[in-house]
Amino acid sequence: MIKAVKLTAIATAISLISACGNAEQKPVELKTEADKQSYALGASMGRYLNDNLKKNEEIGISLSQDMIIGGIKEALAGEVQLNEEEIRTVMMALEEKTRTLRAEQQKKQSAEAAAIGEKFLADNSDRDGVVVTESGLQYEVLTAAEGEKPAATDTVTVHYKGTLVDGTEFDSSYSRGEPATFALNRVISGWTEGLQHMSVGSKYKFYIPQNLGYGERAAGSIPPMSTLIFEVELLDINKD
Numbered sequence: 001m002i003k004a005v006k007l008t009a010i011a012t013a014i015s016l017i018s019a020c021g022n023a024e025q026k027p028v029e030l031k032t033e034a035d036k037q038s039y040a041l042g043a044s045m046g047r048y049l050n051d052n053l054k055k056n057e058e059i060g061i062s063l064s065q066d067m068i069i070g071g072i073k074e075a076l077a078g079e080v081q082l083n084e085e086e087i088r089t090v091m092m093a094l095e096e097k098t099r100t101l102r103a104e105q106q107k108k109q110s111a112e113a114a115a116i117g118e119k120f121l122a123d124n125s126d127r128d129g130v131v132v133t134e135s136g137l138q139y140e141v142l143t144a145a146e147g148e149k150p151a152a153t154d155t156v157t158v159h160y161k162g163t164l165v166d167g168t169e170f171d172s173s174y175s176r177g178e179p180a181t182f183a184l185n186r187v188i189s190g191w192t193e194g195l196q197h198m199s200v201g202s203k204y205k206f207y208i209p210q211n212l213g214y215g216e217r218a219a220g221s222i223p224p225m226s227t228l229i230f231e232v233e234l235l236d237i238n239k240d
Contacts, residue, residue: 059101061094110216110225117210117227120165124207137193138207142231145201150184150237152192157181157236163229170221179235188213190228198234206230 030036053063074080082090125132129140150156159179162171173180184192190208198204208228216224 056098059098059105061098061101106224109223113223113227114210114225116165117225120227121207121209130207133193135189135193135212136209137190137212139194139197140205141202142205143201143203143233145199145234147199147201148237149197149199150195150234151239152184152196155181155183155238156195156234157238158195159233159235161231164222165227165229168221181238188228191230191232194230195232195234198232200234200237203231203233206232 028035028039030039056063071080080087121136121138124130124138127140130138131140132138157179158181159173160171161169161174163169169175184195188208190206190212193212194204194206194208206229208230210225210227213226213228214222214224218224222228
């Protein structure tokens, strides 16, 4: 872990030096392949660490650009003011502080997402056409169809679009231009239950409570404790 922290600190300094010098320095000239390789490595590190620095600022951790730049310059000159043990102690404390503040931020965001989801589902359950199952799953029929319905052990082919309660789209087979095929017992339980109400050719809208979705886990751009909304078309059932 200590090596990773040191690498992060060095790369952070490189990123900050680049950010501070953009207004004064001329663009780097990429003349040789070695120049491009070196620049690509620095640019990759800079972009990655710029994102991390922004996230750290969001939780209240702001690092002094002057001190970081000073540290890396003195290290390159062999004149570091802290010994190895002092650097290790400071970096471990910073790492611990970051973990603690991130955990606190996630806990707060999760509580807010859960409260928003609960209110949304409570209001939504009163709408005409919305069915609430025993598990708490809500669904409404957009396009009805008659015929076979899948079992939990079947594989299905569907088109779908997923959004958060604020309308943010996080996934869509329509956007990818092709339907998705998966086993019903290998997806979130809200899907496993919901699809079993559908016949081939039907289109439903699912309102999935966090406990039937990803719960406390984040999933891609889906925050923890999120209520999920899916529009789903059942195209086919494969019992093989």
